[in-house]
Amino acid sequence: MTDATSKRLSRPGPAEAGRDAVLEAAAEEFVKHGFTATSMDGIADALGSTKGRVYHYYRGKAEIFLDVVLHGMHDLLLMIEPIATESGVPARERLSRMVRSHALCMMEASNPQRVAVQLVQYRGMPELATHTETTERIIELRRRYERAFRDVVSEGIADGAFLDVDPSLAAKSMLGSLNWIPMWFRPGRGADEVARIADFFSETALRSLEAEGA
Amino acid sequence: MTDATSKRLSRPGPAEAGRDAVLEAAAEEFVKHGFTATSMDGIADALGSTKGRVYHYYRGKAEIFLDVVLHGMHDLLLMIEPIATESGVPARERLSRMVRSHALCMMEASNPQRVAVQLVQYRGMPELATHTETTERIIELRRRYERAFRDVVSEGIADGAFLDVDPSLAAKSMLGSLNWIPMWFRPGRGADEVARIADFFSETALRSLEAEGA
DNA sequence: ACAGCAACATACGGCGTAGTAGGTTGCGAG
């Protein structure tokens, strides 16, 4: 315990380098095959080692999966909450940046963030039933994430920049189109193409909240 | 072969009633648990019978899964293509109806259509490697589906109703937000609430394609 | 120099599940 972080998140800590390597490999496997189709041996193979290493740091498949999702959501929040709450910036500008950041994140090769958004389908996964505590934390983080978007929309409505639509539905709609990006986007495109796509989603989101012209 | 349909789709045929019951039960299971977590015995249980019945109609798990997806995509196309190509109706009106139809479909309890859209993640599923023919057909149907949306957007741009945006990205964005609905929508809501949500997505999609006012 | 622990590797048990092989029932035709 060399650092004084809240829950051993955010800062690896030099002694936890091995654990982080496992986490990264697991994220890569989960994003490729999903939860059930990912095997412990597969994660170990991606690490170039064996299961012993994985089980040294985690007690089971469910635990490592939830840790990947937890880290992913944590990183996402760390990315967008500062933007959402930045004072002196108009709501539509903040929302634009949030959408762009999230879009860029979805187009990166493989990371815990993508696992976090792609695998919300963990309903009816009996393996996670015993990990209620971590599951609750993840759900709370997801709520905070959606709330960040919803609040910025609400502020935009309040100051007249946006139409008076349902902020909750607006947030779900925006995040849905963004979270769906990994379904069709194939990495390997140039950085300019990625930027163009991110811009598109940013501009589209803003237009969907503003009054139609003639 | 009492009917003359193209590929034994669209019309059950009286002799195929048992097969359709299997298909329906399989769709329900796949939408609940996903591909790998769905077991043949689970499908049989949902039918109130045993595996023998399932294996009587299908040769394996991959085959029944692909058939569910194929039927789902087929039904979706049957729903939206007539709207997309209806003559005498302006593009924005057609697009509005298409979005609303798709949204309503995503909020129904359990059906092959939801399996079709939710489980596009069948990349890296080695079990489907031997079914290239059916997979190709599904991919072709998916392309046609997206093209229907893209074409209507293009027509709207051509006649000046929509802004000059990238039609392909616009289609992907719209379909993404719609396909994400099952992730947060929990059935059991009233019909009026469902209609309100469908209206929201329809109006939002149109606004995102039209010029900003103010 | 030695104790002890972290950081792995190896080998194995046991269970869930896909697929198979061989019955059984019931109906329709001749």
Added chain:
DNA sequence: CTCGCAACCTACTACGCCGTATGTTGCTGT
């Protein structure tokens, strides 16, 4: 009446995979 086939059911096998139990290695404090 019975032949035959569709429509199932039952019992079994084979295999993949999670988790565990038991090494082995290397560093580190004293």
